[in-house]
Amino acid sequence: MTDCPFPDHRTAALALLNGDHRLSRKAGQFLGQLAVDPAPLSPAQENWLAKLLVRASLPILVVEGGQ
Template identity: 50%
Template sequence: MAEHTFEKRRALSLAILTKGERLTRKSGSFLGQLIVDPTPMTPAQTDWFNTLVERAGLASDGGADV
């Protein structure tokens, strides 16, 4: 899995939150955490983030494999 910068992860998280489609409270909280916390994600968090990116239609923008 490719490593991506905090800034890219932050931008994708903001884009997903701005779209606001199909987000649960848990998903919104997770994305908010990613916006402010530069700590590397665990493999499980990375999988969940990639799922959220794909659902938001941002995977074609280089969002997959974050």
């Protein structure tokens, strides 16, 4: 996997779902929703996704407006 940040939440969610990462059922449902819903993330959703990415040793997510 590359160290480049993910360009959007959909790509990040799909990387987590398609990788060999341990996920709870709740996390899987959350990521499935992110993969199909283009709506912007709430701060709480951004935080949870960031935690899942860190836990899986994946790159960060680039948040719109610059991070």
